[in-house]
Amino acid sequence: MPATPITPPMQDDKIAWVRVSSCFLPLATPISDAKVLTGRQKPMTEIAILFAEIETTGGHSGIGFSYSKRAGGPGQFAHAKEIVDRLLGEDPNDIARLWDKLCWAGASVGRSGLSTQAIGAFDVALWDMKAKRAGLPLAKLLGAHRDSVRCYNTSGGFLHTPLEQLLVNTRLSREKGIGGIKLKVGQPDCALDIRRVEAVRKHLGDDFPLMVDANQQWDRPTAQRMCRIFEQFNLIWIEEPLDCYDNEGHAALAAQFDTPIATGEMLTSAAEHAELIRHRAADYVMPDAPRVGGITPFLKVAGLAEHAGLMLAPHFAMELHVHLAAAYPREPWVEHFEWLEPLFNERLETADGRMLVPKRPGLGVSISEQARRWTREQFEVGQRP
Template sequence: MPLITAARAYLVDLEVETVRTDALQTFVKQETLFVEIDTDDGLTGTGYSYTIGTGGRATLSMLRDHLIPLLPGLDAASTETVWRTLFLHTKATTVGVITALALAAVDTAIWDLKSRREGLPLWQVAGGHRPEVPLYDTEGGWLQLSVDELVRGAAASRDAGWRGVKVKIGKPDPHEDLERLVAVRSVIGPGMDLMVDANQSLTSADAIRRAHILEPVDLFWIEEPLPAEDVAGHERLAAATPTPIAVGESIYSVGQFREYLQRGAAGIVQVDVARIGGITPWLKVAHLAEAFNVEVCPHFLMELHVSLTAAVPNGRYVEHIPQLRAITTNRIEIRDGVAVAPTAPGLGIEWDPDAVDDRRVA
């Protein structure tokens, strides 16, 4: 068995590729946590996690003070054992975002090692359902964009052959949201999926009202309409509208997803590798969703999620938000509106060590 001999963690500040504003915040920077793990069979696995502007140093402290010291001597091939050992050691701070982000940085490194050792790409090691998945675009739909800018972005996505576009909502007047969406729908036509994202900005009553106001544009889903802890509110909303409700980017445990699914409060699962605590629990959420006949369309991290979405039979979409191009030497392959899973062993992300080092802050 390959034993872990050493591990290290560090923090990189990554600039945003474009201005991104939603109903509650502006994406200022990506604080990116890296973990590197060495094993006695001569391999090194690299994993990562992220926060949007805050919490990076707190997560790094969790890694350095509590998780990294536990790794030497563990069997790197036993993904479940490694994850469970770290999870139980941090039980006092779970379920919580800082712990989940720290666990994810380690767990993705373990899966990188696993894939490299087996000589297979991640999408095959994690399930191997199919080598490619459809893309939808978020980059052309941010809240600060004008109607004309939204229309240009939607037209570009249509011309590129992508299967859907997502637009941020949360304007003070819901009819302004509708006006923006009508303009986008008129450009993409009925053949493309149109999604919206409220980023947890609405009240329960407002969400129900807006869902009805927006019905004429035939939405594929309404994403994060309410605060993630309001499961009952999502349940009421799901019962009040035929539009599927999408949740997941702000949920940090398998058990929380189970509650949403059992109560019929989620029609689309958007589990995020970093926020759920790694690939190990991500796959459990995906299979749980499959048991409820619900599709998975993960949040962000397209460079990693393309492989995981391809791995499972209920993976429906990959979200297009490029964010790693400044520190990687490869790009996600896009062909005829679909994202192609990397074929190289490991996570499929080729890091640029010099670019990473230039942005290292801790």
């Protein structure tokens, strides 16, 4: 009988090969939120994706990703290229130590923002590998509290969408088993926002979960007025009514109004989230794992939020956040965005208002051939085993 191959012990495994790829995902329709209508940004036409693929001497592999909207994608890729060689020969189990090593490799440009977003792709890939090696979905590796998570749709509620189509989109989302609807607000003419929210609330009924998102475009007096007006619509939350760094202003709104305040998606480090939480500036904390630098710092944010008794609603990237939300003690929300689906061969399922946690090991996704065709640059170090 032939001998059974012996897998090297985990502690003897070393990172042998890493590839980073810069992929640009085109959007079917230019996307506009309040930042476009106030003239601060252009409509979004594509999303830059930074992929990291890691393989080890023991034959294990993992994939991770980060992203950037409108600008910054080439910068993330450039920084990833500069630091990727620091991973070669390292033990892939030492994820926290490797995060610190990569962070300090580029510390002169800061320990938040673009530099740590580049690290995020590597960090996610290492966690994906660790879960695959254990034969577990990432949520189970982290310690899941549930097998499905409440989900809400955002992609159908942008400001470029006419009201009639908005109502169609909400119906389609409900038919897909999605459990909530989020509308973009923050237009220069507040009356238009009120009209749209009123129409959608009437269309959905009094109790169906409805959220709004001003994308940081109100000043304090406007936010005060709009939060007061929106109290009548029984909203799950009002998102980013103020600039993301205005912790005092958000805290005042959270203390004054019954409708919960949500913010945090634009913060780019665990330290920035710690300040938000210290100020009690949100009822719902909205960390984005790729933006804060991956799963390792995300877990720090989640620990702080849980200790403070806050609710959690991770931003974007549902393919990753469904796992992280499933591991949060309090019942969270996950944002349903189908935009990234063409990047992967697998699809997430929704039913009865919830997103099902994949049962496949790791993240449960693999990079599609379409994503390979959209890739503009690649860089490799090491040798594939």
